[in-house]
Amino acid sequence: MAFPFSIIERIFKRSGVEAGGGGRRWEGAASLATPQQQTLAARGASKARASALYTNTAQGHRIVEAWSVSLVGKGWQVRPQHPDTATRRALSDAFEAMTRPLMMTMARAIVRDGEAFVQLVVAEDGTLCPKLLAADQIDPSLTRDLGNGARIVAGIEFDAADQVVAYHVLREAPGTPFQTYAAPIRVPASDMLHMFDKLFPGQVRGLSWLAPVLLKLRDRDEASDALLMQLKVASLITGFIRDTDGTAAGFLAENTTLNVALEPGAMRILPTGAEVSFSQPGQGLAQAIEFLRAQDREIAAGAGLTFESLTGDLGEANYSSARVGMLEFRRRAEAMQLNLIEAQFLRPLWKRWTDIRALAGELPADRASLADYHAVRFVAPGWAWVDPQNEVAADVAAIEAGLKSREEVVAGRGRDIDELDEERARDAMRAATTEAAA
Template sequence: MNALDRIIGAISPVWGARRVAARQVLDTYGERAYAAAKSGRRNKGWSGRSTSANGEIGSSLRDLRNRSREFVRDSWAGQRMLDVLTSHVVGTGIVTVPNTGSDRLDKEVKLVFEEWAEQADVEGFLDWSGIQALTVRSMIEGGDTVVRYVDIPLADAGRTVPFRLQGLEGDSIDTSKDTAAIVQAGRRIRLGVQMGVLGRREGLHLFEDHPSELGLNAVQSNFVAWSDLSHIYRPLRFGQVRGVPWFASILLNAREVQDLIEATLVKARTEACFAGFIRRTSGGMSPLARQNKDDTDGKKLTRIEPGMLADIGDGEITFASPSSQTAFGEVYMTAMQAMAAGAGITYDQLTGDLRQANYSSLRAGKIEFRRLVEQVQWTVAVPQLIAPVHRRLIHRAVFHGRLKRRRDGYPIDHIMPAVEPIDPKKDLEADILAVRAGRTSPQEFIAAWGRDWRKVVEDTAAFYETIDKQRDGAGLALDIDARKPMKGSPDNGKQTGNGKADEDE
């Protein structure tokens, strides 16, 4: 209590007590309760700012993108991380399967899609699976990718739907078009992305060519409507309109690790050198210049061979003894583990080091990794690329008469790349038990292996029909017939091709 509080308290005890209570409340709210929010010696290294996602990205995206690409170009670790993530998210392609409820319609849609998929690239170079892989790869490396929808002339389309895709890197978005303030009718442009009311995307401002392409004019940018493109990136904050390279959090440490490896290699090469230093008086003869009668060929001794012991006279030679002590192994392993974790993959996926791995450790690590892959597949790849492209394809197919207009549309299912089991027998038995217990459906079980369950059923039925015809005539029997007990099965009864046990005679 200060002097003023004491005076007021003497005159009016009630008002004095209120002042003291109010000051205590202010002191309580003014003091930060979280240690990480306080100011002091331990927190002087913090430099956090109250910036929006776009504010942070706008000032850093170009440098992050360029350094991420350099990391991939010049480092085996960056190349490996990118390959692992792309191969698991896309694999050989995310499969789209029609599910209209009519086998006839499903076959029609599938035929249209398969014909188009082979020529999906407007450049005539990649197919639909290749576009998927390169799109995801560019997104991971550079932060975001754009796929434009291009309508081509009917004469150039042949039998396919006259619709193609053009892949563009994130550099093609004109970030100079940036007006954070609302310009008109609730519309604004942020980092090349035009938005309407409530931030709803309206389109992108795209350069005519890549800004760094030599000899081409990339200054001019044009507005492309949102319905004519797919903008693919992984959002990390609400309101974020551009993507960030996935390696942003590890680039600094990755550069230091790369320098460490280079320094260690130079050190090892230096230690491998067996260097000698000659001591002799000023103006004296070199002890290696032997010219006695034992030197019959008259040649000078100018180098020392491995394991050689030579009499060099009265001169003195001192050899270097470099130290070979280093903690590189421990530092390297720890750095690789941190980099792998930062990229979202496991240590063994990055380095191929399985020396201390077993079934339990591999499975535990892969479970976390697969959750990340599934999240990217279902929250980024499908809603931002696969589903919009399929909708546009169906729309164009209906417009050009390849498919009939249908009130319920043409629903589809998505089949992700198969997840290879760590222990096939154990994992398969667990999956079968999950189906029998009702935890998952047979359709989901088959789809988890990257297959269309309808195709599997059709192929299996055709296979059994064929071998049954052959068996009746030639006695053909295969151990892969699922209707019969496997070799070594405890079931001693014989079964026919229809799955019924024959009676013992």
């Protein structure tokens, strides 16, 4: 029976934008009609699930740790631009000592919870004490209209011009011992730093970086446990005795001396009419393992990592593939370093810190002098070399060709060029002293 041409035409003909079409293939597909509201609604559940997977699963833990180390590494270097060398060194040492204890925990919160909050608390002696807060301490349940265009959304207060003016902070993080149920405290925006990667315009709170892979991570962990149980069962070889004559094959109640237990090297004689077969519970494990590797690749892609970074499996990697994958990851990590760590944390914290020290009389308060203290550069942590010999040779060639400066190359290694030059000067002086003594 031939199909009518109209039916065939409807099946194969495509027109318009398929992404906006309908039909059976789109039934049940998820959609984000209002991403600002939907991401805000999903924030709490995804944060809690990401925290559980970070704590309980190897891959969830690996994703958070790999990204955290990439964002802050062994620490950021601060390069004040003050004209006096001693002042630069004192400012750098003091600021790094203040921020270093916060950095790793803050980076974990950004990746795992999707956001991090640092409250800028001024102690009685005038010292700035940054305090890292739990994400849920910014009251996510507080949403109301304040009139005249002002409003509070998930604990963050906006004015009529859509500028953040305050944060409503609970006295204790939910779930802490001796938690007191009191109204949140209104903290001015100048006293709070909020770090998160904004996915959509108008997004108010951050979404866990594990959100694209949370469900797959859970299923992957359960599948791994199921395979492990299958392997354990496979080690328990089970035998089945069949009777071809339809009788008890000699296994009667009075036959108590018959021994059919399995032992290494044992040979057993069965009664007439009995045959033995064994279960094979380990079949298909090789295919399952390869399927899990495919799942690992999807998880790595969703988490923004390479397969090797996620799993530690370097069996299929070579120099070229490892370098290409690492370079792509570094580009995204450097963008996150610049937009999250430097722009949303270090720079506003530096300005606030110098202003408070000026108010306390520790720094000059006049505008011209304070401008020298506000000027600063930040050096992100460097990256480990994939091939040190070739990469150093390439950097030397780029410097000689005028395509790079020494400062750019040194900064790319996570070093301060002033410190490097001082170390080289000391090495040269030591070598000259040794040569003169000889």
